[in-house]
Amino acid sequence: MARTRQRKRMRIDRKARMQMPPVHAQVRPPQERVHDFGEIYIPYTAEDAQLEASRCLHCPNAPCQAACPLHNDIPRALGLIEAGKFVEAAQVYRETSPMPEICGRVCPQTLCEAACVLNKAGKPIDTRHLEAFAADAQRQAEGVPLPELAPASGKRVAVIGAGPAGLTVAESLTRAGHQVVVYDKCPDAGGLLKFGIPNFKLDKSLVDEKTRWLKQLGVSFRFGVTVGEDVTLAELREEYDAVFIGIGTSRVMLPHYEGDDLEGVYCATEFLTRGQFTCDRQPQDAAHFAPGPRVHVLGGGDTAIDCLRTAVRLPGVTEVTCYYRRSEAEMPAHRQDYQYALEEGATFQWLTNPVRFIGDEHGKLKAVEYQKMQLGEPDASGRRRPVPIPDSNFIVEAETVVLALGYRADWSFNEHSPDLRVTTKGLIEVDDPLSGRTNLPDVFAAGDAVYGANLVSPAIAAAREVAQVMDAFLKGTDGQ
Numbered sequence: 269m270a271r272t273r274q275r276k277r278m279r280i281d282r283k284a285r286m287q288m289p290p291v292h293a294q295v296r297p298p299q300e301r302v303h304d305f306g307e308i309y310i311p312y313t314a315e316d317a318q319l320e321a322s323r324c325l326h327c328p329n330a331p332c333q334a335a336c337p338l339h340n341d342i343p344r345a346l347g348l349i350e351a352g353k354f355v356e357a358a359q360v361y362r363e364t365s366p367m368p369e370i371c372g373r374v375c376p377q378t379l380c381e382a383a384c385v386l387n388k389a390g391k392p393i394d395t396r397h398l399e400a401f402a403a404d405a406q407r408q409a410e411g412v413p414l415p416e417l418a419p420a421s422g423k424r425v426a427v428i429g430a431g432p433a434g435l436t437v438a439e440s441l442t443r444a445g446h447q448v449v450v451y452d453k454c455p456d457a458g459g460l461l462k463f464g465i466p467n468f469k470l471d472k473s474l475v476d477e478k479t480r481w482l483k484q485l486g487v488s489f490r491f492g493v494t495v496g497e498d499v500t501l502a503e504l505r506e507e508y509d510a511v512f513i514g515i516g517t518s519r520v521m522l523p524h525y526e527g528d529d530l531e532g533v534y535c536a537t538e539f540l541t542r543g544q545f546t547c548d549r550q551p552q553d554a555a556h557f558a559p560g561p562r563v564h565v566l567g568g569g570d571t572a573i574d575c576l577r578t579a580v581r582l583p584g585v586t587e588v589t590c591y592y593r594r595s596e597a598e599m600p601a602h603r604q605d606y607q608y609a610l611e612e613g614a615t616f617q618w619l620t621n622p623v624r625f626i627g628d629e630h631g632k633l634k635a636v637e638y639q640k641m642q643l644g645e646p647d648a649s650g651r652r653r654p655v656p657i658p659d660s661n662f663i664v665e666a667e668t669v670v671l672a673l674g675y676r677a678d679w680s681f682n683e684h685s686p687d688l689r690v691t692t693k694g695l696i697e698v699d700d701p702l703s704g705r706t707n708l709p710d711v712f713a714a715g716d717a718v719y720g721a722n723l724v725s726p727a728i729a730a731a732r733e734v735a736q737v738m739d740a741f742l743k744g745t746d747g748q
């Protein structure tokens with residue numbers, strides 16, 4: 269009844285709502301933000317959040333909700349934000365998402381926001397930052413309430429990988445009454461949320477807060493344990509009733525170049541981690557990592573953009589250039605982050621491929637040799653293939669090169685787990701992405717380890733579904 273009344277009111281309001289100017293979350297000016305690693309968005313004030321939420325047309329088919337991998341009930345949450353009921357709005361997000369304060373910061377524009385019908389008028393609702401606003405308002409007002417757990421089942425589950433997929437499964441299964449132990453080779457939880465995505469996109473304290481909350485819920489963590497080396501999958505299967513694998517695609521693609529062992533040549537993960545963390549793994553504000561004045565980043569994806577934006581923030585760096593083998597049109601990076609990189613002073617050299625890295629007599633990088641490319645016929649990705657132009661090589665001086673050429677599966681895990689079936693790309697084979705069942709009856713998987721490098725919200729969405737299948741398996745109600 270209340271919903272019908274609300275819909276009726278929305279229909280009357282629709283025209284007025286469509287005419288309202290957007291109140292999008294503001295970004296700190298580039299001249300200010302390049303001096304620190306703090307988040308670039310200025311949080312919404314309550315008043316602005318209410319104004320922005322009040323532009324929602326509450327479309328009956330809710331395209332934003334359909335486009336959200338987690339299917340958050342965005343229109344209902346926006347209705348509550350409009351009414352000033354921020355904690356209630358946060359609870360709506362939490363019905364479907366275990367970490368709205370994180371998704372609201374890291375989800376790209378291409379999901380719920382891209383589906384907003386107001387895009388037609390060029391002023392979509394800022395759904396992502398409203399999600400972060402509501403979740404933060406709840407955290408700051410009363411903290412995230414601990415849910416009641418189902419009665420203890422007596423079953424034990426090992427989760428391998430404390431990234432968003434593993435943490436989602438750990439939370440769901442703990443709530444369902446199972447005892448969960450998460451293993452991770454890193455010293456902290458979060459996976460790429462902590463050791464990949466830069467702090468200027470996602471404040472790491474939010475990941476730590478989530479980890480503390482999970483510990484309070486009853487999840488146990490064993491950090492610094494590499495499954496496959498310190499303990500095997502077979503041993504975990506012996507010890508636990510079920511195992512979830514959420515190990516991501518943690519290996520950086522490293523094609524071999526002459527000189528790639530020189531000091532000053534980094535892979536993206538190492539550069540991002542060294543660039544942002546001091547020895548005690550707090551986001552950096554001290555000048556502990558000074559990679560030299562000229563930094564070249566190789567690649568054209570989101571990771572390359574994150575490396576460029578990290579480099580411009582580092583002390584002593586004066587020139588930051590991206591070298592990409594195709595043109596701007598083919599670059600896969602999300603456009604908004606590309607714009608931010610430009611604003612922050614990074615420059616781009618298109619149609620350029622590295623040939624070799626040149627060192628000085630001390631084994632330190634001093635220059636990079638590149639070759640010019642041109643675009644040929646489309647390749648398997650549908651994008652035009654870069655083809656070398658003969659006799660077009662040139663040399664550019666640089667003290668640091670970052671290889672941001674993509675991520676791949678970790679074959680060493682697979683080699684230590686010979687019973688587990690994997691694809692030709694080393695990804696874990698599952699019968700159906702929504703079940704996450706591997707060829708081993710008590711072993712399940714989701715996230716990047718199954719689909720390859722992707723995004724946070726699809727990893728959470730898949731893990732949420734797989735946790736339900738695991739719960740049924742543990743309770744013996746899955747009919748298998």
Ligand SMILES: Cc1cc2nc3c(=O)[nH]c(=O)nc-3n(C[C@H](O)[C@H](O)[C@H](O)COP(=O)(O)OP(=O)(O)OC[C@H]3O[C@@H](n4cnc5c(N)ncnc54)[C@H](O)[C@@H]3O)c2cc1C
Pocket residue numbers: 374375376428429430431432433434451452453454457458459460461464465466469493494495496514515516517518540570571574678681714715716717721722723724725727
């Ligand atoms: C630089 C960068 C920036 C990104 N930015 C964004 C963004 O802005 N928005 C977005 O939506 N997505 C972004 N992504 C992608 C996103 O981070 C991933 O899709 C997501 O984290 C995948 O989650 P996951 O849980 O499957 O894996 P991961 O987050 O990779 O977590 C896997 C975990 O498993 C652990 N592990 C691996 N092997 C073992 C082992 N043998 N034993 C024990 N532990 C192991 C790892 O240490 C890690 O903690 C970015 C990725 C990168 C690299």
